[in-house]
Every structure is written in structure tokens, then in C-alpha cells.
Amino acid sequence: MARTAGLLSTLLFHKPYGVLSQFSPEEGSRWGCLADYIQVPDVYAAGRLDADSEGLLLLTSHGRLQQRLTDPAFGHWRRYWVQVEGEAHHQPEALRQLEQGIVIQQRRTLPARVKVIADPPVGERNPPIRQRLTIPTSWLELELREGRNRQVRRMTAAVGLPTLRLVRVAMDLMDGQPPLNLDGLAPGTWRYVNTAEERRLQELLQQAKASPGRGGRAGGGKSGRAGGGG
Numbered sequence: 355m356a357r358t359a360g361l362l363s364t365l366l367f368h369k370p371y372g373v374l375s376q377f378s379p380e381e382g383s384r385w386g387c388l389a390d391y392i393q394v395p396d397v398y399a400a401g402r403l404d405a406d407s408e409g410l411l412l413l414t415s416h417g418r419l420q421q422r423l424t425d426p427a428f429g430h431w432r433r434y435w436v437q438v439e440g441e442a443h444h445q446p447e448a449l450r451q452l453e454q455g456i457v458i459q460q461r462r463t464l465p466a467r468v469k470v471i472a473d474p475p476v477g478e479r480n481p482p483i484r485q486r487l488t489i490p491t492s493w494l495e496l497e498l499r500e501g502r503n504r505q506v507r508r509m510t511a512a513v514g515l516p517t518l519r520l521v522r523v524a525m526d527l528m529d530g531q532p533p534l535n536l537d538g539l540a541p542g543t544w545r546y547v548n549t550a551e552e553r554r555l556q557e558l559l560q561q562a563k564a565s566p567g568r569g570g571r572a573g574g575g576k577s578g579r580a581g582g583g584g
Contacts, residue, residue: 363397364414364547364555368539371479375402375411388413391542400424401432401501401525407584408479409434409522410536413544422558423525426500431467431526432583433533434496435474437483437519438510442492443470448513452496458508466509467497476521477541483518491518501583520584527554 367388374380376399377389385405397413400423414420423430442449449470455463471493485491494515496506507517524533531554539545547555 363394364412364416364419364552365392365394365397365544366534366536366539366547367392367411367413367544368536368541369403369408369411370541371408371481372405374405375399392544401583403522403584404504404520407520407522408541409520409584410525410534410539411522412525412534416559419555419559422561424501426464428528429499430528431497431499431533432501432522433524433526434494434498434506434584435471435476435521435523436494436496436506436510436517437491438494438515438517439486439489439491440515441490442494442515445513445515448515449494451513452509456509456512458505458512459502461502463502463505463509464498464500466499467495469495471495474521474523479519485518498583505583522584527558529554529557 369375369388372384373386373388373390374383376387377392379385379387379389383405388399392413394413396415398415398420400412400414400420403409403411412423422428449468452466452468455465457463473493474495494510496509498505502508506520510517524535526533534551
């Protein structure tokens, strides 16, 4: 895997189901960890996904970049494909609540973007989702600017659309260019950022330097516990 120069080590990973967003396993846990897939030293996740979620993780050795991407003050949109229990297209009020923000854990979520989509181009999950024959499922595309603990699942459950499967597919760098995404990455694979992506990330760092008081590592460290929403 060819590496670009200049931004230390920064890579994109398609996290499979059943993998923690950290490099050390948890004692007694049935979940795997990032070390099972990535052997790059001193990189940490910029935002986390729960073990039962899938999709895009950006990992970097640059603490200021990690901070820039995870601080909700900067409002980086993260896009999720969410398979839910129920027919979401028949519940416009539930979609409206998700868009406007709802109270979970005694705090209102930021306004979101949400729409019903056709079955997206994702393969079957291993293991398959729990599905009841008498209850249909549907898919949402949900975009958030914050990453609270299990936020997507808490939000959809609160409006009567429990999440069955959650895949993060993109992260917007808010620079007017296409978001970083999973294109070309099968589950369990990763790549270093390319030259164009690195240049865009460098520009984010220049913006971060101009923002006093926002430096340092974003609470990730080896556990990668910065917020992700998944």
C-alpha cells in the first residue's frame, strides 16, 4: 500500500462488523480490534464506530487533525446508511423529528439530514441482521454533525424505527469537494490517503492553527474513543 508523504500516517479503513475502534482488545469481549487489520504504528481513529457498526474510519498519527475532524464545533457532516425496522417512507413525522433534532439522554440532537433511500449497494453483513418476517425493513440516509454515544441508534429508536444495520459511508471535509468515502474499500481493507486527499487535510490543519485553543489530541489515544455517532 503506497504511502503519501507529509501528513505523517493517515489512512482510510472500511471497518467490518464486530471490530472495536481501538487497537487493544477488551478483556472478555467477543469483539475484534483494529490491530487484527492494521499494522501501522501510532495511528488513532478520528471518531469512533461501535463494534456492531460498519464503515468508514479515518485513522491518523496527527493529533491536531484528529481534533479538527471530531470537534462538533467544526460541523463535519458524516453520512450513514441505516437499515431500520419498519416502513420509513410511511412515517414522515418520524423523519421530520430526526431532521429537526430530538431529545436523547436529556439533550437535544443537532438538526440532521435524512431521506428514505432504496436498498444501497452494500453486501450482506456477516453475521446477517436479525430480521422478522412479519415486519418489513427500509433504509435511511442520515447525516449528522455530531458523534454522541450510539447516537444514530438512539435517534431512530426514539421515533419508532429501530436500527438493524448501520454503515458510515462518507465524511465531509467541508471544503466544497466530494466527501471522503468507502469507494474501492472492501470490508476489512484500508489505504493511505492519496495526494489530493492529503492536500485537503493539510488545508484543514492550516485552519486549525488559526483557531486558538483547539490543539492537541481529541481524546482518542489508543482507545480511539472520540465521538462518532455510530
